[in-house]
Amino acid sequence: xxxxxxxxxxxxxxxxxxxxxxxxxxxxxxxxxxxxxxxxxxxxxxxxxxxxxxxxxxxxxxxxxxxxxxxxxxxxxxxxxxxxxxxxxxxxxxxxxxxxxxxxxxxxxxxxx
Amino acid sequence: xxxxxxxxxxxxxxxxxxxxxxxxxxxxxxxxxxxxxxxxxxxxxxxxxxxxxxxxxxxxxxxxxxxxxxxxxxxxxxxxxxxxxxxxxxxxxxxxxxxxxxxxxxxxxxxxxx
Numbered sequence: 001x002x003x004x005x006x007x008x009x010x011x012x013x014x015x016x017x018x019x020x021x022x023x024x025x026x027x028x029x030x031x032x033x034x035x036x037x038x039x040x041x042x043x044x045x046x047x048x049x050x051x052x053x054x055x056x057x058x059x060x061x062x063x064x065x066x067x068x069x070x071x072x073x074x075x076x077x078x079x080x081x082x083x084x085x086x087x088x089x090x091x092x093x094x095x096x097x098x099x100x101x102x103x104x105x106x107x108x109x110x111x112x113x
Numbered sequence: 114x115x116x117x118x119x120x121x122x123x124x125x126x127x128x129x130x131x132x133x134x135x136x137x138x139x140x141x142x143x144x145x146x147x148x149x150x151x152x153x154x155x156x157x158x159x160x161x162x163x164x165x166x167x168x169x170x171x172x173x174x175x176x177x178x179x180x181x182x183x184x185x186x187x188x189x190x191x192x193x194x195x196x197x198x199x200x201x202x203x204x205x206x207x208x209x210x211x212x213x214x215x216x217x218x219x220x221x222x223x224x225x226x227x
Contacts, residue, residue, distance in 0.1 A: 046217075049215070098163075
């Protein structure tokens with residue numbers, strides 16, 4: 001089955017700096033890669049996703065890049081703010097997400113004031 | 114504001130007892146997922162349904178776990194008998210998954226088995 005590795009497990013950055021979280025996946029058939037943000041005690045919420053026919057997608061301060069050949073994808077957050085502090089999960093799925101998600105272990109992002 | 118609703122939000126039970134968790138997916142969504150979250154294993158897919166039919170439950174311990182969808186507005190996850198290692202947060206998620214692949218998560222049920 002699919003295996004998703006996520007790094008780093010903890011990331012501390014100064015407010016206003018950029019943060020990058022990286023994931024690799026093992027199944028070349030995976031074609032949907034969402035990123036979820038989870039605040040303490042809350043539900044995971046989708047922040048951005050990318051499909052395998054696209055190399056990059058951006059939404060305001062958040063961007064995701066995908067390298068299908070290398071089987072890795074990354075989340076980039078620019079101009080970080082205190083409210084960006086949370087745990088971020090990457091995931092991969094076949095069938096465009098319809099077959100359930102395999103998650104990475106998560107990255108605890110800490111924004112230092 | 115359409116949301117996935119899970120009940121109960123918290124459950125403490127003794128080892129050996131039966132536990133039933135319920136999920137009301139967003140109206141009109143055709144796919145329902147059950148995930149389990151623990152510190153050690155992270156978020157794991159247990160099972161999922163499409164149009165109420167079970168499609169995959171390979172992530173679920175079959176001897177004690179069962180998942181059903183008696184109607185389009187209710188999905189259940191049952192553990193019998195429960196064990197301390199089942200302590201986790203159980204999330205239900207739903208999606209339409211036709212043209213839109215986003216899965217919306219419920220608030221979760223925090224289960225503690227003592």
